[in-house]
Amino acid sequence: MHLAVLNQSFYRLLRLARHLDLAERAGQEDRAGMEEEALDLAEFCRETAYGAARLAERAGVKFRESVPDGVIPTVGDRELLEIMLLELISNAIKAAGRDGQAGVKLSSNGSRAMITVWADGRGMGQADLTAMRDGDAPESLPKPGAGRRLGLPIARYIASAQGGAILLESREGKGLQATV
DSSP states (O other), rough: OOHHHHHHHHHHHHHHHHHHHHHHHHHHSOOOOOEEEEEHHHHHHHHHHHHHHHHHTTOOOOEEOOSSSSSOOOEEEEHHHHHHHHHHHHHHHHHTTTTOOEEEEEEETTTTEEEEEEOOOOOHHHHHHHHHHHOOOOOSSSOOSSSSSSSHHHHHHHHHHTTOOOOOEETTTTTEEEEO
16 A cells, blocks of 8 residues: 555656656757657557546546547657647546546648547636636636646647647637647
């Protein structure tokens, strides 16, 4: 029992250290430490969604994945892309809440691919969405202790460093989605 708690605490400290490093790098234009490799974006999304679905189930959230068959080739830093996608999925699971739904959808159009992470639920009004986009802390976001509010800035940094961007969309009562 004590070993499991120690392992979990150690993992959390490592994750926090990595997030603090990425949050610091997010304010810089430096791409140092990026390790680009060829990868199949469809397989990557399927694998990440599979792991996320198990975590969502523990949180009482139904998680759905919509990834086309076949291969969608791209180049990127697999580890950082996984961090980005898991940050967005984690936020979606929290936003959906117990008995809610969240998911990830991959689509492609020619040479572009889009990953959309969504959650049903109450969504946000335009003022809160704008505040979140600008890095402020609207009242609808988790309170201190419920999160460190590093996820979205880190996800944005990683998306930008990989040549992409994140678009947030929400309608009150209709949920929230982030598209990379």
